[in-house]
Structures are given as C-alpha cells and as structure tokens.
Amino acid sequence: xxxxxxxxxxxxxxxxxxxxxxxxxxxxxxxxxxxxxxxxxxxxxxxxxxxxxxxxxxxxxxxxxxxxxxxxxxxxxxxxxxxxxxxxxxxxxxxxxxxxx
Amino acid sequence: xxxxxxxxxxxxxxxxxxxxxxxxxxxxxxxxxxxxxxxxxxxxxxxxxxxxxxxxxxxxxxxxxxxxxxxxxxxxxxxxxxxxxxxxxxxxxxxxxxxxxxxxxxxxxxxxxxxxxxxxxxxxxxxxxxxxxxxxxxxxxxxxxxxxxxxxxxxxxxxxxxxxxxxxxxxxxxxxxxxxxxxxxxxxxxxxxxxxxxxx
Amino acid sequence: xxxxxxxxxxxxxxxxxxxxxxxxxxxxxxxxxxxxxxxxxxxxxxxxxxxxxxxxxxxxxxxxxxxxxxxxxxxxxxxxxxxxxxxxxxxxxxxxxxxxxxxxxxxxxxxxxxxxxxxxxxxxxxxxxxxxxxxxxxxxxxxxxxxxxxxxxxxxxxxxxxxxxxxxxxxxxxxxxxxxxxxxxxxxxxxxxxxxxxxxxxxxxxxxxxxxxxxxxxxxxxxxxxxxxxxxxxxxxxxxxxxxxxxxxxxxxxxxxxxxxxxxxxxxxxxxxxxxxxxxxxxxxxxxxxxxxxxxxxxxxxxxxxxxxxxxxxxxxxxxxxxxxxxxxxxxxxxxxxxxxxxxxxxxxxxxxxxxxxxxxxxxxxxxxxxxxxxxxxxxxxxxxxxxxxxxxxxxxxxxxxxxxxxxxxxxxxxxxxxxxxxxxxxxxxxxxxxxxxxxxxxxxxxxxxxxxxxxxxxxxxxxxxxxxxxxxxxxxxxxxxxxxxxxxxxxxxxxxxxxxxxxxxxxxxxxxxxxxxxxxxxxxxxxxxxxxxxxxxxxxx
Numbered sequence: 114x115x116x117x118x119x120x121x122x123x124x125x126x127x128x129x130x131x132x133x134x135x136x137x138x139x140x141x142x143x144x145x146x147x148x149x150x151x152x153x154x155x156x157x158x159x160x161x162x163x164x165x166x167x168x169x170x171x172x173x174x175x176x177x178x179x180x181x182x183x184x185x186x187x188x189x190x191x192x193x194x195x196x197x198x199x200x201x202x203x204x205x206x207x208x209x210x211x212x213x214x
Numbered sequence: 215x216x217x218x219x220x221x222x223x224x225x226x227x228x229x230x231x232x233x234x235x236x237x238x239x240x241x242x243x244x245x246x247x248x249x250x251x252x253x254x255x256x257x258x259x260x261x262x263x264x265x266x267x268x269x270x271x272x273x274x275x276x277x278x279x280x281x282x283x284x285x286x287x288x289x290x291x292x293x294x295x296x297x298x299x300x301x302x303x304x305x306x307x308x309x310x311x312x313x314x315x316x317x318x319x320x321x322x323x324x325x326x327x328x329x330x331x332x333x334x335x336x337x338x339x340x341x342x343x344x345x346x347x348x349x350x351x352x353x354x355x356x357x358x359x360x361x362x363x364x365x366x367x368x369x370x371x372x373x374x375x376x377x378x379x380x381x382x383x384x385x386x387x388x389x390x391x392x393x394x395x396x397x398x399x400x401x402x403x404x405x406x407x408x409x410x411x412x413x414x
Numbered sequence: 415x416x417x418x419x420x421x422x423x424x425x426x427x428x429x430x431x432x433x434x435x436x437x438x439x440x441x442x443x444x445x446x447x448x449x450x451x452x453x454x455x456x457x458x459x460x461x462x463x464x465x466x467x468x469x470x471x472x473x474x475x476x477x478x479x480x481x482x483x484x485x486x487x488x489x490x491x492x493x494x495x496x497x498x499x500x501x502x503x504x505x506x507x508x509x510x511x512x513x514x515x516x517x518x519x520x521x522x523x524x525x526x527x528x529x530x531x532x533x534x535x536x537x538x539x540x541x542x543x544x545x546x547x548x549x550x551x552x553x554x555x556x557x558x559x560x561x562x563x564x565x566x567x568x569x570x571x572x573x574x575x576x577x578x579x580x581x582x583x584x585x586x587x588x589x590x591x592x593x594x595x596x597x598x599x600x601x602x603x604x605x606x607x608x609x610x611x612x613x614x615x616x617x618x619x620x621x622x623x624x625x626x627x628x629x630x631x632x633x634x635x636x637x638x639x640x641x642x643x644x645x646x647x648x649x650x651x652x653x654x655x656x657x658x659x660x661x662x663x664x665x666x667x668x669x670x671x672x673x674x675x676x677x678x679x680x681x682x683x684x685x686x687x688x689x690x691x692x693x694x695x696x697x698x699x700x701x702x703x704x705x706x707x708x709x710x711x712x713x714x715x716x717x718x719x720x721x722x723x724x725x726x727x728x729x730x731x732x733x734x735x736x737x738x739x740x741x742x743x744x745x746x747x748x749x750x751x752x753x754x755x756x757x758x759x760x761x762x763x764x765x766x767x768x769x770x771x772x773x774x775x776x777x778x779x780x781x782x783x784x785x786x787x788x789x790x791x792x793x794x795x796x797x798x799x800x801x802x803x804x805x806x807x808x809x810x811x812x813x814x815x816x817x818x819x820x821x822x823x824x825x826x827x828x829x830x831x832x833x834x835x836x837x838x839x840x841x842x843x844x845x846x847x848x849x850x851x852x853x854x855x856x857x858x859x860x861x862x863x864x865x866x867x868x869x870x871x872x873x874x875x876x877x878x879x880x881x882x883x884x885x886x887x888x889x890x891x892x893x894x895x896x897x898x899x900x901x902x903x904x905x906x907x908x909x910x911x912x913x914x915x916x917x918x919x920x921x922x923x924x925x926x927x928x929x930x931x932x933x934x935x936x937x938x939x940x941x942x943x944x945x946x947x948x949x950x951x952x953x954x955x956x
Contacts (some may be wrong), residue, residue, distance in 0.1 A: 118381070122233065128293045128294065129286065129289075129290055130290065131287055131290060132275045134283055134286050134287055134290065135283065137283075137337055138279060138280070138282075138283040142276065142279065143408075145272070145275055145276065145279070145692075147410060148407070148408050148412060149268070149272065150353055152408060152412040152414065158256070161252070161315070161409075164408035165409075166414055167408070168405050168407075168408055170405050171404050172401050172405075174395075175282060175400060175401055175404070176401070177287040178247060178286070178392055178402075179282050179283070179285070179393075179397050180286075180393075180397045181289075181333075181390070185227070186229065188223065188228075188601070189227075189228070189231060192231065192232070193231070193235075193278065194234070195625075195629075196235040196238055196239070196434075196629060197218050197238075198718065199239070199629045200238065200239055200242040201670050202716065202717060203239075203246060203633065203716075204242075204245070204246050204249055206248075206717065206719075206720070206735070206736075207662075207665050208247055208249075208253075209250075209670075209720075209729065209731055209735045209736075210661070210665065210720065210723075210728045210729045210731075210732035211250045211253060211729075211733040212253065212297055212731065213252070213348060213729035213730070213731040214727075214728075214729045218712070222527070222602055224602065225527050225598050225603075227604040228597075228598050228600045228602065229527060229528060229531075229594050229595070232594040232597055232598065232628055233590075235628055235629065236590050236594075236628055236629075236631070236632045237632070238632075239629060239630075239632035239633055240632040240633075240635055241636075241641075242632070242634050243632070243633045243635075243636035243637065243666055244636060245663075246641075246666065247651065247662060247666070250659070250662060251657075251659075254659075255657065258657075281704075326602075332643065332648055332649040332650075332906055333647055333648025333649065333650065335651075337656075338648075338650075338656065341657075342655075342656055342657025342658075344657075345650055345656045345657050346650070346651060346656070346657040346658060349643075349649035349650055349651045349656075349658075350648070350651065353639070353640065353643055353649065354648075357636075357639070367721075376476060381940070392892055405577040
C-alpha cells in the first residue's frame with residue numbers, strides 16, 4: 114500500500130459517534146439488570162445458559178461497537194469466529210470426558 | 215531505495231486482535247475448569263456463590279462497562295482531533311479502573327478476613343466443591359485484576375503520548391489498540407460476574 | 415576441493431551494510447535475518463545440551479541397575495532432556511530460526527510486520543531459557559516430574575518445578591508473539607503479485623503453525639500458572655482430596671501439547687516441500703492440497719488431545735471420540751507424503767545433502783506416523799501406553815522428522831545467508847551415520863516397548879538388557895554423525911567455498927537476491943509473476 118492509499122483509507126475510516134456509544138452503554142446496563150433478574154428466577158440449570166446468553170449478547174455489543182468490529186474488514190470477523198470456535202471446541206470436547214464418567 | 219516508510223494501521227490492529235485471542239484463550243482455560251466443576255458441584259457452587267457480594271459485583275460491572283464507554287469515546291475524540299477531551303476520557307477510564315481495584319480490594323480482604331483464601335483451613339476442612347469454587351474465584355479474579363493493572367498502565371502511558379502530541383488525529387492506532395486491550399478486560403468481567411456472583 | 419576454500423574476508427550484505435558492528439548490533443537488532451541467526455545459535459546450543467542429556471540417559475540404560483547415576487538423577491535427566499528438547503529446541507527450532515531468516519524474503523517483504531516485537535520474542539526466549547536452566551541448579555534441584563509435569567506429583571515434589579514451569583511460561587509467551595508476527599506479516603506484507611496461491615509452501619506451513627501458536631499456547635500458559643498456584647498457594651484445583659480432578663490437568667496440558675507437536679512438524683514439512691521440488695527439478699505435485707493440508711493438520715490436530723489420556727480414567731466415550739478423530743488427522747499428513755513422492759516420480763533427482771535429509775524425513779516421519787496409528791487406536795494403545803514404544807514413536811516423528819528437516823534446512827539455506835558452503839562428502843557421511851544410528855536406536859525402542867519395557871523407569875527387567883545395549887550403541891553412532899554434520903556446517907559456513915546467488919537453482923524469491931542478502935532484502939519491491947516452483951520461468955523479478 115502506498116502512502117497515498119493509506120491516507121485515503123484514513124479519511125474514509127469510520128468514526129463511531131458519541132451518541133451511538135452512549136446508546137450501546139445504556140443497552141449494556143439494561144442487559145446487566147436483565148442478567149441479575151433472570152438469575153433470580155427459578156430456572157435450575159437453564160439459569161446458567163440464560164446468563165451466558167445475555168453475557169454473549171453484551172460481549173457482542175462491546176465487540177461490535179466499542180471495539181469497532183462492525184466496521185472492520187471481514188477478515189477480522191472471520192478470525193474472531195475461528196478463535197471462538199476453538200475455545201468452544203476445547204470446552205465441548207472436554208465434556209465428552211467429564212459428562213460421561 | 216524506492217520504498218517509503220508507511221504505517222500499516224490495519225496490520226497493527228490485526229496484530230492486536232490476534233493478541234486479544236490469546237488472552238481470550240488464557241482466561242478460557244479457567245472457564246473450562248469452571249464449567250467442569252460447576253457440572254460436578256452445582257450445589258456447592260451455588261452455596262459458595264451466595265457468599266460473594268452481589269452489590270459489589272454489580273457495581274464493578276457497571277464501573278467496567280462505563281470505563282469501556284469512556285475508552286471508546288476517547289478513540290472517537292482523537293480521530294476528531296479533540297486532544298483535551300481524549301485525555302479527559304482516558305483519565306476517566308483510569309478512574310474507573312481505580313474504583314474497580316478498590317472494590318476488589320475490599321471484597322478480597324473481607325473474604326480473607328473470614329478465612330476464605332486458597333489453602334485456608336476453613337476451605338481445606340469444608341466441602342470440596344466450595345474449596346474448588348473459591349480456588350477458581352481467586353485465580354480468575356486475580357488474573358483479571360492483573361490485567362486491569364496492566365491495561366490501566368498501558369492507557370496511562372498512551373494518555374501521556376496523546377498529551378505530548380505524538381499520538382494525534384493522523385496517528386492514533388496505538389490508542390485504538392490500547393483501548394482494544396482495555397475492552398478485553400471488560401469482556402472477561404462480563405462473564406465473571408454472572409458465573410461467580412449470580413449462579414445461585 | 416580446498417582450492418576454492420579461502421580465509422574469510424568480511425561478509426557483505428546484512429552482515430555489514432548497516433555499518434554497525436559489535437554484539438549490540440546483534441542482540442539489539444530488529445533485522446529478521448539477524449534475529450533468525452540469534453535464534454539459530456540459541457536453539458542449536460540447547461539442542462546440543464539436550465543431546466548430551468540424551469546420551470547420558472542411554473548410557474544409564476545401557477545395562478540393568480545403576481550404571482552412572484542414581485534414580486533421582488535419572489528422573490531429573492529425562493525431565494530436563496524433554497523440557498530442553500521440546501521447549502528450547504523443537505518448538506521454536508524451525509519457525510524462529512529459518513522462518514525468521516527466510517519467510518519475509520519468500521513473500522517479497524523487507525522484514526516482518528513487527529520487527530521490534532520480533533526482537534522482544536528472542537529476548538523472551540533467552541530469558542525463559544535462562545530461567546529454566548536456573549531451575550536445574552537452585553532450590554530443590556532439577557524437576558523430576560517428566561516434561562509433562564503431571565499432578566499430583568508436580569504439586570508435591572520438592573524439586574524446583576515452580577521456577578522451571580515459569581521459565582516455560584515465558585518461552586510460551588515468546589512463541590505466541592512470533593505467531594502473531596508471522597500471521598500479520600503473511601497477511602499484510604506480501605509483495606505485489608504474491609497471491610496466496612503463489613506462496614511458497616514453507617510460508618503456508620509457517621502460517622498454519624503460527625495459528626496454532628496463537629490459539630493453543632495460552633492454554634498451557636494458564637495450566638502452568640495453575641501448577642504454580644497449586645504449589646505456592648495450595649489452591650487444590652487438581653487435588654482429589656480437595657475436590658479437584660487430576661485428569662483436568664491432563665486435559666488442559668494436552669489441549670496445548672498435542673497441537674504443539676503440529677507446531678513442531680508443520681514447519682519441517684514446509685522445509686521438505688521446498689527442498690523436494692528443487693532437487694527433483696519438478697514443480698511440487700498437488701500444491702493446493704499441500705497448502706490446504708497444512709491448515710487441515712492444524713485444525714484437526716486441535717481436536718485429538720485426549721489420545722494421550724486413554725488410560726487416565728477418562729470416560730469411554732471420550733476415549734472413542736478422540737481415537738476416531740486421531741485417525742482423521744493422519745489423512746492430511748498422508749496427503750503430503752503422497753504428494754512429495756509424486757513430485758519425485760520422473761523428476762531429475764539430485765542426492766545432495768539437503769535432499770538426503772528431506773528424503774529421510776519422508777521415511778522416518780512415515781514410520782513414526784505408522785506407530786502413531788498403533789497409539790491412536792485406543793485398543794492397541796492400552797498395551798503400549800507409557801512404554802518405550804511411545805518413546806520410539808515420538809523420536810521418529812520429532813527427531814527423524816523435525817530434527818532431520820532442521821538439518822536439511824540448515825544445509826539448504828544457511829549457505830545463502832553466510833555466503834559460503836559446507837563440504838559435500840562429510841555432509842553425506844554425517845547424514846549416513848545419523849540415519850543408521852537413529853534407526854538402530856529408536857527402532858529398537860519400538861520393539862522394547864511392544865515387549866513391555868516401560869518408559870521413565872530407572873531400571874528394567876534383565877530380559878530387556880540386550881536390546882537396550884543395542885539402542886545405546888546406536889545412539890553413539892547417531893551422535894558421531896551429528897558431530898560430523900555440525901562441524902562440517904560450522905567450518906563450511908565460516909571458511910568454506912563461496913557461493914553465488916542461486917546454488918540450487920531454486921525459484922523462490924530468496925534465490926533472486928544477493929548472497930548474503932542485503933539488510934533491506936530487495937533493492938526494489940519485487941513484483942511476482944509466477945509460482946514458487948516454476949523452474950522454467952526463472953525467479954521472482956521478470
């Protein structure tokens with residue numbers, strides 16, 4: 114990439130507005146309240162999955178907006194997916210052992 | 215020479231994201247252990263979790279979410295050339311980090327005062343599941359706390375560079391990368407909070 | 415032969431064109447070539463330390479009962495042999511030395527994406543190595559747990575486990591940073607026309623390796639932290655008396671350490687993929703499949719760690735799942751072997767030193783792979799687990815594989831960077847002795863293992879004595895060959911015959927620049943118009 118293209122890319126880059134960032138923050142606070150409430154409900158084991166689900170949603174918002182992932186090149190989303198699948202595999206395969214002893 | 219020096223912001227960000235994946239997997243190992251032991255000791259985990267202070271945990275969650283907001287705003291600020299605001303926002307992020315660590319200090323000292331710490335007589339004599347819960351709690355929140363300190367130091371240093379002008383509207387990928395690291399600290403806590411404080 | 419050998423004048427290129435000299439210009443250099451050589455000397459030095467330890471082990475095992483050391487010392491020697499060989503030699507070995515030297519040039523770049531981080535990686539490696547070495551002589555003495563540091567013994571033994579695993583932790587960090595650097599470099603710094611489909615296969619292998627370094631290493635990092643916590647804080651997370659599960663340690667340990675063997679083998683396979691076409695004067699057969707198989711090995715190899723744990727007490731379901739998946743990993747490896755052999759077919763083969771090491775890789779790795787199938791099948795594994803069959807297997811793949819490929823790479827590439835070459839005849843003699851000695855040593859171990867000789871035991875039953883003596887004599891033959899190879903390389907690179915730009919008529923970019931390469935690698939950024947094995951079209955720049 115020549116320096117001309119680099120400069121052009123800078124000018125074309127996306128800047129997230131303060132308004133949007135605050136909107137995301139408010140959503141995160143609401144979701145935090147939701148997490149507390151849902152874990153008060155009598156759901157048994159489903160409680161864990163519910164809490165993890167909301168936590169994943171919160172993470173998604175942080176990653177997409179605070180960490181700018183929504184506006185990055187597709188490569189970044191692909192490699193994030195690879196990392197997440199890797200972790201999921203490590204957890205999941207361990208349970209082939211732990212759940213069936 | 216026919217080449218020119220140019221910074222590769224995308225490359226710098228790519229490198230940072232790759233580093234964040236290593237952090238994800240580092241904490242991931244601890245979450246693997248948590249998952250396995252939760253499956254094995256659901257009642258003890260629930261009972262032990264009740265001994266953690268949900269209020270402190272919730273406050274710390276809000277504190278870190280806010281710190282992430284301020285850090286993200288700092289990136290917007292510097293890209294708009296608002297130097298003073300950038301420094302203020304970074305200072306705010308650091309302030310939140312400090313609050314987090316103070317609350318953590320109170321949490322830990324309270325627990326230690328009550329004889330709950332790795333290898334303590336109370337844990338050794340008590341239910342195995344409770345010992346495992348707190349062993350994981352201390353390692354996970356301890357490692358997380360170390361990252362809060364590191365992240366704070368990184369942002370502090372970046373703040374001085376913004377102040378001096380070496381990071382500015384045209385050259386700020388270091389700030390972006392620093393805040394990416396900070397957001398990771400927030401992300402880990404987003405999972406620590408429900409798993410340790412709310413699975414009751 | 416000695417007509418062209420000369421007293422050495424100052425080397426040109428990156429050795430001198432910055433005008434800087436002295437040790438500071440090396441240990442503070444951010445030039446990938448200097449860093450590659452720093453790594454080369456470090457890993458080679460530690461390899462020789464590991465060899466000495468291995469020779470001592472074989473002398474002890476030469477006869478039943480005590481030969482030269484007591485049982486505690488034996489435990490420490492095999493532990494340190496493993497730790498040094500694995501963490502200080504094989505894992506960094508090819509990627510950090512040859513990867514650093516060659517990869518940026520092969521993609522048409524001037525350096526890696528993060529040159530300062532690259533230097534930092536080497537410093538972390540050096541510091542980690544020093545910490546590991548310190549642990550041998552301080553505290554309770556050298557660790558005696560085996561390189562796998564299994565709990566509960568590693569949590570309880572009085573030897574210096576905490577310091578040693580901390581050293582390994584630092585080494586892991588070095589490996590991670592190299593992985594990050596290489597992935598970013600390969601994505602961002604390829605020259606114009608250097609598409610993914612024109613990348614040399616060595617680069618593909620380094621790319622796949624780097625991903626494993628990034629995603630797997632953190633797991634052992636946290637595992638090592640947890641071992642230190644068990645010892646120092648008494649967390650009891652792996653202590654059954656405290657509710658912990660020692661098998662969970664094994665899961666966490668092998669989640670890294672199995673993919674780690676692919677960190678070890680993939681770059682070696684990449685080296686072989688470079689050498690075979692050049693010395694057959696034929697483009698590689700099935701370029702795409704070899705590239706894809708590198709990624710497939712990295713991916714599938716991350717799913718099979720439980721095959722180290724069949725006898726651990728893990729569930730039957732896990733045993734079956736991991737065994738099944740282990741067979742799948744064999745497929746992409748076999749694809750590479752078929753493609754290399756197909757490349758040789760009807761090629762114009764030249765049996766020079768690099769090619770001999772590459773060809774022996776194929777044979778020795780295949781033998782190791784076959785014994786790997788015996789180990790991967792759970793039913794047969796239970797009979798040979800923790801016997802010398804395993805020891806033979808991993809030496810075949812790691813030494814016969816990666817080790818031989820390392821020396822193949824050394825003969826192939828080091829002359830380019832030093833501007834001088836080794837002498838062919840001693841190289842062939844050294845290789846032959848290594849090859850013969852290697853097989854005597856390790857094939858014997860496979861037999862011993864099937865007959866029931868356990869590994870990591872200080873003593874053994876008298877019925878195993880004869881074959882143990884044979885294996886030890888084999889180790890002496892092998893080490894003699896090794897010494898000849900290393901001395902020949904040393905003398906040649908420093909005082910040997912000068913070489914030109916492209917002694918092997920290779921078509922990858924490193925052969926298109928001056929010998930030794932200048933610091934900036936290329937005078938102008940290259941424009942690539944053909945593939946890495948298109949021998950008819952000449953090299954890089956049209």
